[in-house]
Amino acid sequence: xxxxxxxxxxxxxxxxxxxxxxxxxxxxxxxxxxxxxxxxxxxxxxxxxxxxxxxxxxxxxxxxxxxxxxxxxxxxxxxxxxxxxxxxxxxxxxxxxxxxxxxxxxxxxxxxxxxxxxxxxxxxxxxxxxxxxxxxxxxxxxxxxxxxxxxxxxxxxxxxxxxxxxxxxxxxxxxxxxxxxxxxxxxxxxxxxxxxxxxxxxxxxxxxxxxxxxxxxxxxxxxxxxxxxxxxxxxxxxxxxxxxxxxxxxxxxxxxxxxxxxxxxxxxx
Amino acid sequence: xxxxxxxxxxxxxxxxxxxxxxxxxxxxxxxxxxxxxxxxxxxxxxxxxxxxxxxxxxxxxxxxxxxxxxxxxxxxxxxxxxxxxxxxxxxxxxxxxxxxxxxxxxxxxxxxxxxxxxxxxxxxxxxxxxxxxxxxxxxxxxxxxxxxxxxxxxxxxxxxxxxxxxxxxxxxxxxxxxxxxxxxxxxxxxxxxxxxxxxxxxxxxxxxxxxxxxxxxxxxxxxxxxxxxxxxxxxxxxxxxxxxxxxxxxxxxxxxxxxxxxxxxxxxx
Numbered sequence: 251x252x253x254x255x256x257x258x259x260x261x262x263x264x265x266x267x268x269x270x271x272x273x274x275x276x277x278x279x280x281x282x283x284x285x286x287x288x289x290x291x292x293x294x295x296x297x298x299x300x301x302x303x304x305x306x307x308x309x310x311x312x313x314x315x316x317x318x319x320x321x322x323x324x325x326x327x328x329x330x331x332x333x334x335x336x337x338x339x340x341x342x343x344x345x346x347x348x349x350x351x352x353x354x355x356x357x358x359x360x361x362x363x364x365x366x367x368x369x370x371x372x373x374x375x376x377x378x379x380x381x382x383x384x385x386x387x388x389x390x391x392x393x394x395x396x397x398x399x400x401x402x403x404x405x406x407x408x409x410x411x412x413x414x415x416x417x418x419x420x421x422x423x424x425x426x427x428x429x430x431x432x433x434x435x436x437x438x439x440x441x442x443x444x445x446x447x448x449x450x451x452x453x454x455x456x457x458x459x460x461x462x463x464x465x466x467x468x469x470x471x472x473x474x475x476x477x478x479x480x481x482x483x484x485x486x487x488x489x490x491x492x493x494x495x496x497x498x499x500x501x502x503x504x505x506x507x508x509x510x511x512x513x514x515x516x517x518x519x
Numbered sequence: 520x521x522x523x524x525x526x527x528x529x530x531x532x533x534x535x536x537x538x539x540x541x542x543x544x545x546x547x548x549x550x551x552x553x554x555x556x557x558x559x560x561x562x563x564x565x566x567x568x569x570x571x572x573x574x575x576x577x578x579x580x581x582x583x584x585x586x587x588x589x590x591x592x593x594x595x596x597x598x599x600x601x602x603x604x605x606x607x608x609x610x611x612x613x614x615x616x617x618x619x620x621x622x623x624x625x626x627x628x629x630x631x632x633x634x635x636x637x638x639x640x641x642x643x644x645x646x647x648x649x650x651x652x653x654x655x656x657x658x659x660x661x662x663x664x665x666x667x668x669x670x671x672x673x674x675x676x677x678x679x680x681x682x683x684x685x686x687x688x689x690x691x692x693x694x695x696x697x698x699x700x701x702x703x704x705x706x707x708x709x710x711x712x713x714x715x716x717x718x719x720x721x722x723x724x725x726x727x728x729x730x731x732x733x734x735x736x737x738x739x740x741x742x743x744x745x746x747x748x749x750x751x752x753x754x755x756x757x758x759x760x761x762x763x764x765x766x767x768x769x770x771x772x773x774x775x776x777x778x779x780x781x782x783x784x785x786x787x788x
Contacts, residue, residue, distance in 0.1 A: 302729040327732050331718035353761055354639050370623050408778050415774040418765050435782040437775045439764040449600035460571040463596050489765050495708040496687050496760040505684040506706045509677050513704040
């Protein structure tokens with residue numbers, strides 16, 4: 251049976267990153283494309299619970315895509331329930347325009363969010379992103395495009411054939427914005443932070459203030475995704491797991507013991 | 520110096536959970552309340568980068584609150600940059616109406632999202648939630664309210680005095696919907712899943728289909744937040760960390776080695 255591949259992209263159907271990912275994997279199986287109707291960057295794992303969703307179908311750039319009026323996370327559920335004949339063998343999310351490096355960015359990323367939703371449902375998933383800031387940086391760089399096609403295709407094929415190892419739940423792949431001569435692929439952990447968030451205050455024509463939230467890049471530690479992609483200009487594969495639980499050390503246990511004892515005294519007293 | 524406490528709530532300024540949390544901590548320091556203008560449940564760590572934000576100030580229920588036209592994550596940045604005289608000593612998010620148990624729910628929760636943003640900025644944070652499905656379940660249950668006030672106050676005081684231990688980055692507290700006689704506090708890890716997502720298809724008066732995404736509760740494993748809160752009716756404190764990186768075992772390393780070798784051969788060839 252041909253692999254069933256669900257491709258999504260939080261920038262929507264016109265994203266050049268979606269076209270590149272489709273081109274990369276179209277020969278690896280049956281590809282179904284389901285994307286948000288409008289771009290949904292930085293929506294994290296948000297779900298649309300308060301309003302109903304619509305599905306549209308359109309042909310664009312030689313492929314057929316379903317458009318859903320929701321978030322990247324909604325899309326995984328809508329696709330599984332309404333659009334796919336069976337559970338897909340893999341979910342590919344991207345290629346996002348803008349890197350998704352660091353825990354900070356990963357946790358608020360719609361691209362990684364869609365992949366995380368898939369993983370929670372037991373489907374192997376890969377998130378792909380590229381560190382360009384404008385679509386044309388990608389569209390006009392045929393060398394970068396061709397490397398992204400080749401690398402994305404090979405990684406997807408490898409995961410389809412070998413699965414994802416236990417202890418890893420998700421691969422997060424980030425491409426640099428330019429292809430240097432000695433470009434390499436590295437397996438590295440995610441940095442913690444990528445930005446220092448700032449707020450810019452402006453005044454509207456009525457004299458009332460409004461505020462822009464934006465991020466100012468931080469310098470990165472070597473051997474992290476941020477460093478490998480943005481400083482070195484290499485390609486990073488970051489294996490992630492979703493377990494946020496911490497195994498308490500003896501010392502940490504000693505922190506919680508008196509707290510819980512006191513709280514339980516309050517409840518019985 | 521009095522502790523500076525930032526209180527937020529993703530259900531907005533009228534949430535009874537916000538009032539309870541304010542009541543619980545008003546005597547512990549200087550409390551500043553900053554909430555989204557409209558309810559922002561299930562927005563995860565989403566940031567508003569594509570449009571500017573507004574801040575309003577209003578008096579309600581005997582306290583003053585700032586309303587921001589953004590997400591819970593935006594609020595942390597706006598508060599730090601524009602509304603607080605210094606970095607707060609603690610960020611409290613909640614009390615959310617509806618539990619935030621399981622990794623699945625935690626990762627898409629606006630309540631926990633705001634706490635995570637604070638942690639990324641190096642501020643200790645606690646997320647509080649209660650497993651009611653209707654506001655009146657809380658409003659009309661004075662026993663539950665009084666226990667939530669006492670417990671939230673004590674936990675906040677404890678964290679203000681002792682910090683959060685290394686290896687833990689965030690406390691996630693969940694109250695049950697009812698107070699049983701022998702109610703207890705337990706420190707437990709988060710379950711992986713809380714819901715099986717489903718999609719309900721309906722047809723509008725024009726004959727066109729629309730879809731609701733919703734979650735069907737799953738049964739929980741003992742000794743998890745879901746089990747302790749929803750099955751046992753106890754109070755769960757779940758210590759969380761944000762590190763999604765996985766330390767590769769030998770076997771996992773063997774998985775990545777041939778992949779990276781092949782990819783690098785492609786890049787040099």
